[in-house]
Amino acid sequence: MQYFPLFVDTQALSVLIVGAGEVASRKLALLARTDARIQVLAPATTAEVDEFEAEGRIALERRPATLEDMQGFDLIYLATANEQLNIDLAEAATQAGIWCNVVDNPKYCRFITPSIIDRGRLVVAISTAGAAPVFARSLRARLESWLPQSLSPLFDFVAQRRDEVQQNVAAPKSRRLLWEHFFDLNGDKWDNDTPTHFQQAMTLAQDNSQRQGRLLLLDSCIEAQWLPLAVMPLFSQLDCIYSDLSIPFKINELLRRDANRAGIPHFTQLTGRLAQGERMLIFANPVEIAALQDQFPQAQSIKPGSL
């Protein structure tokens, strides 16, 4: 992963954009949604840039940029159509210790701009590490239609309830179950039922007796591409992953990253953990899986293409 995704707090960020053509306008349209202070420098501007100036959203100077301008900012975008000028300005910015992006030259980019889906607090950023921005754009179009606008108010609601949950539900694991249950009940909608779904999830999180354990058994001979789609949400909810083997990379990528990992415990320990409501996966060879299935008839054995 050459480019590591980060989400930058823009509340005290100051950004310089050099150039105000088509490409600069596209970057500006996204940056203008943030809290960053934005300075634009360019002799010629698009109508879109003029509008941002008229609204008072940006500070604009209609003149060529100089090397001396490359200081006093947190981030700089270089978007003139002059390749050498962009490189000279990028070198000056880098010397001043400022992270910069050259829109037509990834070699000089300390960071790159992803394709962005904006649902308020929920933001999805897609990058192809510069290989194919057009693919990032078309993937965005698909996700845009999949992620409803209701996610914006839904995540405002969830953010407002976070303190209440933190105060009333002591165990971190119960908090996780609460949010999983809430989203299972509520999905991605924001309507009159949303507060009810939250209350139901809250009640369930405070009542340990209703918690159900789960044991998934995965035969080490099954390859990742044969795993049924139905197991994906179950994989993301695991508390523990047990195996005495090394789990192949492609399967590992599908499992919850924060789950506890250990060798396969004794049958009696497994019984105890199931009773406590743990959600577990055992990855083992076919002989061990068959023995576990005999011992735990309630366990779900994952078969290629089905559960």
Ligand SMILES: C[C@@]1(CC(=O)O)c2cc3[nH]c(cc4nc(cc5[nH]c(cc(n2)[C@H]1CCC(=O)O)[C@@](C)(CC(=O)O)[C@@H]5CCC(=O)O)C(CC(=O)O)=C4CCC(=O)O)c(CCC(=O)O)c3CC(=O)O
């Ligand atoms: C490295 C990066 C640097 C950066 O800009 O940060 C970069 C670099 C370059 N882009 C080029 C071209 C195009 N870029 C787009 C579109 C987008 N480009 C964006 C990001 C990035 N572009 C960064 C990597 C992102 C990643 O990891 O994938 C997006 C995602 C975000 C945004 O710009 O807001 C936005 C889609 C937004 C959306 O709609 O969601 C289109 C299509 C279009 O315009 O519709 C074309 C024309 C087709 C083509 O050429 O592919 C060229 C060649 C220039 C030339 O030939 O002169 C270079 C330079 C090079 O590749 O060397």
Ligand SMILES: NC(=O)C1=CN([C@@H]2O[C@H](COP(=O)(O)OP(=O)(O)OC[C@H]3O[C@@H](n4cnc5c(N)ncnc54)[C@H](O)[C@@H]3O)[C@@H](O)[C@H]2O)C=CC1
């Ligand atoms: N990263 C990306 O997504 C993409 C990048 N590009 C590249 O981005 C570059 C810019 O493209 P466009 O916006 O279409 O160009 P453009 O010609 O529309 O705009 C160039 C801007 O730079 C300004 N400028 C020129 N000299 C300047 C100076 N000395 N100081 C400050 N500003 C100056 C101009 O006034 C103008 O506002 C091109 O090199 C293009 O190849 C093109 C497509 C996508």
